[in-house]
Amino acid sequence: MALPRAARTQRRTRIQEAKEEQILEAALEVFSLHGFRGATVDQIAEVAGMSKPNLLYYFRTKEAMHRALITRVLDTWLDPLREFDAGGNPVSEIRSYIRRKLEMARDFPRESRLFANEILQGAPNIEDELKGPLKALVDEKAEVIRTWAKAGKIAKCDPYHLIFSIWSTTQHYADFDVQVRAVLGQDQSGDGRFEDAARFLEQLFLNGLHINEQPT
Amino acid sequence: MALPRAARTQRRTRIQEAKEEQILEAALEVFSLHGFRGATVDQIAEVAGMSKPNLLYYFRTKEAMHRALITRVLDTWLDPLREFDAGGNPVSEIRSYIRRKLEMARDFPRESRLFANEILQGAPNIEDELKGPLKALVDEKAEVIRTWAKAGKIAKCDPYHLIFSIWSTTQHYADFDVQVRAVLGQDQSGDGRFEDAARFLEQLFLNGLHINEQPT
């Protein structure tokens, strides 16, 4: 008798691992473009290059697929913030945080859009994740920023809104890519816009926080 | 014989005007939450308080409804940027642009999400609008900003990325509202976060552009 993914207790075979990867890759493609309700299992199966029943052999429901995907993406998505170091100096920490987020927008736009779609549609499936782990992490880093401000290393500001503004400005280049390209024109169809964006955002945030590049 | 909306040449009756308004209001609610493919005509009809065939009497297809909605929203969405005045001084112009965008995020979050959904899903229906009228308007305002920079009124910066960053930071409070609330906690469930955001963003952009509040 066939044992679908969820019922297994033993370790996964090579085929299982490969196929699940293949499916999640296709699911990322489709979910990130159409959202959960707008995506169809048939479409995901087609992109994954397999039949629908075959796909459903590995993930028993559309929702299970989406859940697996969201969990994985949310986790890696927070990595740049986790690296944010309390011991470092504000200039390099904020600068490299912006750079990392911008690199993710450039290299993993589908992951960003998947996440954006989920939030945009009310985050029905990850509200707990947001109020739990995400909030905890942001609270921790906000405290670091507040400490810097109190020590006079950066201008006094609301650390939460600072984080929001870094998120939004960087993710904009993934989520609103179509608009960005339309406005910039086709000359900028390469990756030049990411370098321009990095330059601008560094200027904006470092000056905006009165950081003068002086070694601390 | 009944003449649905698209075939009419005479002026609209009071009933038509009222019903179409009622439908677009419901469509805004549903499309902004689920995107085009995720929304269903039945659902829109239910929110609008009428039967599905009745709704389809005014808008013959789901797509026609969506098109009408997008066109209207896109137009009003650009109003704040249109008000951006070349003759004004940088401080008040940039500050009030941020304020207007933030007010729209607070007062018309559904419109913002509708637009975000559309862009996120590749803007299949409004690419021309983006490359045409939108680009033209942004080009014009970018030139204003560039003039200010050359006159030494603000720091030298890429005007396009400046506009992008104002868009993204302000719209973030509409599009990612669920996340913002989750991170800030329930204490901030009122409108306080918009005032905090306004204060932070003004600080960020005015300092970021080296604008020192001096009257020009």
Place this chain on the structure above:
DNA sequence: TGATAATTTGACCGGTTGGTAAACATTACA
């Protein structure tokens, strides 16, 4: 090899989808 488990497929199911046809009800107006 052969037998057993894992994988893949085509046919199919009940429910939902966007949209239609035509009968019925209401309004506008001569």
Place this chain on the structure above:
DNA sequence: TGTAATGTTTACCAACCGGTCAAATTATCA
């Protein structure tokens, strides 16, 4: 008022949806 245009509803359709099933195929390994 009458009547023609406008507006609304019930019943319905074919296509598509997520998901199931049993049969067929392939991999595993004693």
